[in-house]
Amino acid sequence: MNLTERKLFVRQASGLVREVSTLKATFFNIAALSGNVVLLAIIFLPLYGGAAIVGFSPIGLAHIIAGISLIFMALIFVILVSVMPRSGGDYVFTSRVMHPFLGWLESWTLIFCNMAIMAFELVMINLSSQAFLAGMSVAYVESSWVGVSAWLSLQTNQLIFGTFITFLVALMALAKPRTFHAILSSLCILAILSALVMGIGTFLVDPATFSTNFQKFTSTSLGSIMDSASTAGLSLAPLALTVFPSMFAFGLFDLIGFQYSGYIAGELKGNLKRNALLSMVGSVAIYLIVIWVILVPTVTARFGYDTVNAWGYLWWFAPSKAPLGGVAPTSALYGLIGRPDLWPLWLFVTIGGCVLMFSLCPAYLVMMSRMVYAWSMDRLVPEWFSKLDERTHTPLRVYLITLFGGWVFYVFSVYGLSALSLAWYSILLSAMTWIFPGFNVLLLPYRRKDLFEQSPWKGKIGPVPVVALIGLVWLIIIVPVYILSAFQPILATILHTPGQELWSYSTNSGITLSVVIILVGAALYFVSKAYQKHRGVDVDLIFKTIPPE
Numbered sequence: 139m140n141l142t143e144r145k146l147f148v149r150q151a152s153g154l155v156r157e158v159s160t161l162k163a164t165f166f167n168i169a170a171l172s173g174n175v176v177l178l179a180i181i182f183l184p185l186y187g188g189a190a191i192v193g194f195s196p197i198g199l200a201h202i203i204a205g206i207s208l209i210f211m212a213l214i215f216v217i218l219v220s221v222m223p224r225s226g227g228d229y230v231f232t233s234r235v236m237h238p239f240l241g242w243l244e245s246w247t248l249i250f251c252n253m254a255i256m257a258f259e260l261v262m263i264n265l266s267s268q269a270f271l272a273g274m275s276v277a278y279v280e281s282s283w284v285g286v287s288a289w290l291s292l293q294t295n296q297l298i299f300g301t302f303i304t305f306l307v308a309l310m311a312l313a314k315p316r317t318f319h320a321i322l323s324s325l326c327i328l329a330i331l332s333a334l335v336m337g338i339g340t341f342l343v344d345p346a347t348f349s350t351n352f353q354k355f356t357s358t359s360l361g362s363i364m365d366s367a368s369t370a371g372l373s374l375a376p377l378a379l380t381v382f383p384s385m386f387a388f389g390l391f392d393l394i395g396f397q398y399s400g401y402i403a404g405e406l407k408g409n410l411k412r413n414a415l416l417s418m419v420g421s422v423a424i425y426l427i428v429i430w431v432i433l434v435p436t437v438t439a440r441f442g443y444d445t446v447n448a449w450g451y452l453w454w455f456a457p458s459k460a461p462l463g464g465v466a467p468t469s470a471l472y473g474l475i476g477r478p479d480l481w482p483l484w485l486f487v488t489i490g491g492c493v494l495m496f497s498l499c500p501a502y503l504v505m506m507s508r509m510v511y512a513w514s515m516d517r518l519v520p521e522w523f524s525k526l527d528e529r530t531h532t533p534l535r536v537y538l539i540t541l542f543g544g545w546v547f548y549v550f551s552v553y554g555l556s557a558l559s560l561a562w563y564s565i566l567l568s569a570m571t572w573i574f575p576g577f578n579v580l581l582l583p584y585r586r587k588d589l590f591e592q593s594p595w596k597g598k599i600g601p602v603p604v605v606a607l608i609g610l611v612w613l614i615i616i617v618p619v620y621i622l623s624a625f626q627p628i629l630a631t632i633l634h635t636p637g638q639e640l641w642s643y644s645t646n647s648g649i650t651l652s653v654v655i656i657l658v659g660a661a662l663y664f665v666s667k668a669y670q671k672h673r674g675v676d677v678d679l680i681f682k683t684i685p686p687e
Contacts, residue, residue, distance in 0.1 A: 157315040158406050160413045163399040165323040167421035168330075169497035170395030170505065173255070174262040175429045176333045177269075177468040177491035180437055182392075184367075184451035186385045188377035190443055196377050197385050198430045204389030205426045210612040211397060212418040214575045217582070217605050219403040219414050221589040224685045226512030227401030227505070228571055233516070235578045235586055238681045239663055242518060244570040245509040246659035247652075251567035252502045253540060255394075257547030258564070259495040260300045264290065265466040266495070267299075270474065270488040272465040276355040277478035287465065296552045304545045307499045311537040314530045315405065318500070325497045330428055332490020336469050337432045339483055340440040343476030348441060351475050356461035360445050363461060367448035370456040374447060383622035390572065390619070391565050395498070396422045401505045404685075411594050433469065441472045499544065507536040515685050517675060518666050565624060566652045572616050580609030589684075 233241025
C-alpha cells in the first residue's frame, strides 16, 4: 500500500451527522453522570458517615467541591475538542498527543468500566422497584401489592427484569440520532422533575407521623435502628481530614459522564467551543443543585439525618438487621412510609428515578460506540466496527455489542457480584480517564504545536502556555486524590494481607479483573499493530493526523 492510499484512508468521511444542540448535549451529559441519584443518593451518605456540616453531609460537600474542581476538567475538554473536533473522546486526544498505545489502553479500560456501571444501574433499578413495592405491601396489607417485592427479589425474576430493561435500552438504540436525543432529553426532564417533586413532597410529611408509621410498618423504632447501626460500626462524629481524598474521589466517580458530550464532538452543532463548555458545566451545575443542594438536604432534614444514615448503613453492612427485610431505603420509600395516601406521588418519584438510571445506559452506549468507531477508523480493530447503519447513520452493531457486555456484568451481579465491587472495580479502571486529560493539554504545546495553534487559548503566563497550566492544575488535583484514595490503600492492603488471603482480596476488590483487562488490552494493541504492519499499513502515520470529519 502506498503513501497516497494511506492518506486517503485516514481522510475519508466518517458519516456521522452533526445533530446535537447545546441543550441536547447538556441532557446527554446529565443522563451519563446522574444515574441512581434521585432515589439512592441518600444511601451513599453512611459510606462516609459523619456529622453534618452547615446542613450538608460530608459526602454531599465532597460532591460540591469535586463539581467545582471539574471546571478545570471542562476547560481541558474544551481545548481538546477545539483542536480535535472529532468523536472518540479520550482515545482521540491521548493517541494524538501522548501515544497511540496509551490512547488505546485508556479507552479500552473505560469501555469495561462503563459496561460495569451500566450493570450497576440495572441492579439499582431492580432494587428501587423492590423498595417501592415493599413499601406498598406493608402500607396496604390487604392489597395486591403484597408479595410483589418478594417475587422481584428472586434471582430468576431479577434476571428476567434486568433483561427486559436491557431490551428497552436496545430499542432506544435503534432510534435515529435526532429522535434518540429528543427521547433522552425528555427522560432527563422527567427525572429532574421527579427529584424536585421529592424535595417538595418532603414538606407534606409530618416527622412525628413518619416516626409512628415507621414503627407500625417495620415493627421497629427509629431509635432501634440507630442503636443497631451504631453497634454495627456507624459513627456520626466529625470526620478526620484524612478521609477527604477518598470522599472527593467518590464524588468525582459519581460525576463521571459530565464530559461525555466531548466524546461526540463530531456530532455537536453550532459553536463547538461554546456547546462543549456549556453542556459540561451546565450538567454538573444542574446535578449539584437539584440533588445535593435541594433533594438530599430536604430528605435528611425532614426524616432525620441520623435515621437516613442509620438505615443506609444497615442496608450496606448489616442487611439482616435492616428494616423491611433489607430493601433499599430510597427517598421515595421514606415518603411512602410518612404519607402512604400520597403513594401516586412517590410512584412518580420512583419512576422518574428509574428513568434516569435507564437513561444512563443508552447514553453510555453512544459514548462507548464512538471510541470503538474511532478505533476502527484508525485500523486498530476491523473495519466492520465502523460500518454505520443505513437508517440511523450510527454504529448500531457496536451499541448492541457493548450493551451485551453490560448485560453480562448484570448477570454476574445477580449471581453474587456485589454493587460495591462493581463500583470499586469501575473506579480502578477509570483512573486513566481522569488523569490523562491533564497530561494531554500539558503536553499539547510541546508535542503537537500544529494543534496547539488552533487552541482557543494560545496565551502564556510567563514562558508557560495557559493550556499547559490548566492541565498542570488538574494533575495537581487528581493525581494525589487517586494516590491517597485508591493506589496507596491497595498497596498497603496487599503488603499486609497474608499470601493465602491475597487472591481472595484481589478478586473481591476488582484488582484481578482490572489487571486482566489491562493485559488483554495491551496484547490486542500490539497484535493489531503487527497485523497492520504485515499488511503494509503504516499505523504510525495514521496517528499523525486527526480522525476524519
